[in-house]
Amino acid sequence: MADFVDGTAFNHEQGNRARKLFAAVVLAALDDAIADDKKYGNGPEQIARWARSRDGREVLSCAGIDPNERVVSGLMEFVAKGVRTSVALSREESERRQNQEHAEAA
Numbered sequence: 090m091a092d093f094v095d096g097t098a099f100n101h102e103q104g105n106r107a108r109k110l111f112a113a114v115v116l117a118a119l120d121d122a123i124a125d126d127k128k129y130g131n132g133p134e135q136i137a138r139w140a141r142s143r144d145g146r147e148v149l150s151c152a153g154i155d156p157n158e159r160v161v162s163g164l165m166e167f168v169a170k171g172v173r174t175s176v177a178l179s180r181e182e183s184e185r186r187q188n189q190e191h192a193e194a195a
Contacts (some may be wrong), residue, residue, distance in 0.1 A: 102103045107151065108151065108152055108153050109151075111148055111149075111151040111152035112152040112153070112154075114148050114152070115148060115149060115152050115154065116146070116174045118136065118139055118148075119136065119164065119167060119168060119174050119195060120173055120174055120175075121135075122135045122136035122139070122164075122168045123168055123171055123172075123173055123174075126168055126169070126171060127171065132163040132168040132169070132171075133166075133168045133169050134165075135165075135168075136161075136165055136168045137161050137164070137165050140160065140164055141154060142160045
């Protein structure tokens with residue numbers, strides 16, 4: 090019984106690592122689309138084309154993201170904002186956004 094539990098825990102941990110790896114691929118695709126948007130002005134279209142492709146849908150699924158049209162429009166919106174993923178995921182950026190939302194609400 091202990092071997093089964095150890096094996097299940099190992100498999101679960103491996104699955105989590107794989108999801109994180111595919112999530113990193115999604116973040117890299119977002120950064121590439123943001124760079125394309127700054128250089129050529131077609132970033133949202135690029136990320137939409139990738140997310141709707143077979144490879145894009147598979148990567149999103151492996152990252153634990155349901156590859157539906159709502160997700161595609163969210164990715165396009167993110168790219169249109171032009172904030173790189175490393176900045177968007179930082180604590181300072183989230184605090185800045187919260188402060189901005191509170192200022193707008195007041």
